[in-house]
Amino acid sequence: MTDSGTATDTGPSGGPSAPAGFDSDNAQAVTIRDSAREYLDRLRGGDMGSLPAILGLVFLFIVFSSLHDRFLTTYNMANLVIQSGSIIVLAMGIVFVLLLGEIDLSAGVAGGACATIIALMLIDYDWTWWAATLAGVAAGAVIGLMIGSLVAFLGIPSFVVTLAFFLALQAIPLKLIGSGGSLRFNNEVLRGLSIKNVPVTAGWIAAILIVVCYAALSLWSYRTLSAKGLVHRPLGLVIIRIVVLGAIVLGVTALLSANRAPNPALFNISGIPWVLPVVVVLLLFWTFILGRTRFGRHLYAVGGNAEAARRAGISVNRVKITGFIICSSMAALSGLLAASYTGKVSPGSGGGNELLYAVGAAVIGGTSLFGGRGRAIDAVIGGLVIATIPNGLGLLNQASYINFLVTGGVLLLAASVDAISRRRRSSAGV
Amino acid sequence: MVQPLLELRGVNKSFGVVHVLHDVDFAVYPGQVTALVGDNGAGKSTLVKIIAGIYGRDSGEYFFDGNKVEVHGPRDVAHLGVEVVYQDLALCDNLDIVQNMFLGREEKKRIGLDEITMESRARETLASLSVRTVKSVRQSVASLSGGQRQTVAIAKAVLWNSKVVLLDEPTAALGVAQTRQVLDLVRRLADRGLGVVLISHNMGDVFEVADRITALYLGRVAADVPAKDVNHSQIVELITAGRSGDLGISENPATASV
DSSP states (O other), X not given: OHHHXXXXXXXXXXXXXXXXXXXXXXXXXXXXXXXXXXXHHHHHTTOOTTHHHHHHHHHHHHHHHHHOTTTTSHHHHHHHHHHHHHHHHHHHXXXXXXXXXXXXXXXXXXXXXXXXXXXXXXXXXXXXXXXXXXXXHHHHHHHHHHHHXXXXXXXXXXXXXXXXXXXXXXXXXXXXHOTTOOEEOOOHHHHHHHHOBOOHHHHHHHHHHHHHHHHHHHHHHHHHHHHTTOOOOOHHHHHHHHHHHHHHHHHHHHHHHSOOOSSTTTOOOOSOBTHHHHHHHXXXXXXXXXXXXXXXXXXXHHHHOHHHHHHTTOOHHHHHHHHHHHHHHHHHHHHHHHHHHHSEEOTXXXXXXXXXXXXXXXXXXXXXXTSSOOOHHHHXXXXXXXXXXXXHHHHXXXXXXXXXXXXXXXHHHHHHHHHHHHHXXXXXXX | OOOOSEEEEEEEEEETTXXXXXXXEEXXXXXXXXXXXXXXXXXXXXXXXXXXXXXXXXXXXXXXTTEEOOOOSHHHHHHHTEEEEXXXXXXXXXXXXXXXXXXXXXXXXXXXXXXXXXXXXXHHHHHHTTOOOOSOTTSBGXXXXXXXXXXXXXXXXXXXXXXXXXEESTTTTOOXXXXXXXXXXXXXXHHTTOEEEEEOSOHHHHHHHOSEEEEEETTEEEEEEEGGGSOHHHHHHXXXXXXXXXXXXXXXXXXXXX
């Protein structure tokens, strides 16, 4: 392999003759140029991160906007945000089991089953929206606990356990709703997640707050790290990241705050759809858990080398079970968002493409199918790519078989990128 | 003679009908490298795992710093200050050096992990071991060479102010320069007053750094001698036959038990 030859050359050389002194590693990546080179080295070494997903998103936007003039309208962009919500949330849950090197095939139908429970609590028992939601998430957690326990204690491959749950869980909505029926999902708050918008002023305040907090936190961490002589990003890169994040957050807010009604003279539809803040809060929460807590660290460790984790005193089984619980609980929230979007729950909810879309989203976003690599943001970027495909094809009035073909192709492409990256990583040792 | 830091007396261990260790006595002294040698199946790994608390003992006593202690698992042993660096290293490739060194024992702040303390301490530890070949403490372990990985694994064990470090075949997969690097490190650990146990098949390595040699033969201690009192061929005889001249097991257990 010619690739591995060049890649090995970029790797560090071992032995006492290694030129870079350990003492001088403070000097590492002090300039933006160094950081850029380091990033390129990582790419060449097979650590692609979210780059394929971002390129894919740009590609899809160019193709669809050139084929259909209404694709880039603010109305359709808001639609895209709402449509991607349930995929993103499900994918965020899937990231946790993928990090463990496991898979959860039942997450889609678990979402459907939990949405059924939420709908029943709302309709038959008159529960308030948050109590019903909690009941749904609790049901998801129980499902995750069962799957996780079977995987961890009995050692059944997660593929088989969750395939069994995929079949069995479809019984729940069928029994509770009855075949051919469906439950209305018209709770003002929960249905409003998809059809109502955040007041424009509140949206702007939240957006500005996010950017200011991010800027303050990054600059503060830059100061502390550089003062203590620890490894840190160069100031230029920190500022670039703040500017890019600010541009994205404020740009999206501006886009969604404009009146996007197809007939602006008659109606006023403006403001961020409530789905978006839900996704953002989940993203921030899980990013913190994965990057800044012991549990998150242990999750990566178990996915990277379960034996090493066990020897380090980590309870591998507990970490695995918690991962499955998080996945199924997030599936419940995803089922809720899907029900909120369609306004009903039927026995088939969650049994269709949802799961493969979510796995595709996570993998396209840069989460590895082999465990140990992935972030919550991967689900967001990948989820947008996946949601853009049916959105754009729908505008083009394509038959749904095209949709299946394209989505399947994209999933396969993402998995290939993942597998190739992994091979290059192991040969380049990055 | 100084008191052993860690001592096992009369340890027996069976797996089902297989009697793996027979009345094994083993001692580790502060500031010394004790080499544990023996052929495949002699019981080295079992003994290490008993010291590490992974396996229980059928009989026998466990002393630490002269006091009899009860160990029920790896955590008890780690709490005593005994760390084991396994042959297959037990590092996570997807984590960086700092994350690996603190794995399972991360420092916490009020909210979240205390990365600043962890990175500073990892840096201090590596510097105190005179490790100068690592480019950055934030590079992922996958990008390290075999010798560097071994160094990180050893530094991880030293980080916890441990008193005894067991190294299982630390040089088995390394090249010449890297072996040199690791053996220097082993010597430095002992010079800092730690009790070091080196499990190795390589007699060159053993004679280079070891102060004492304990040879196992078919689950029995064939000899426990200062390294300077024996030579290369005597140790090889002890490993392969269980005795060498007046050293070793008086009666060959392999033939005696038949």
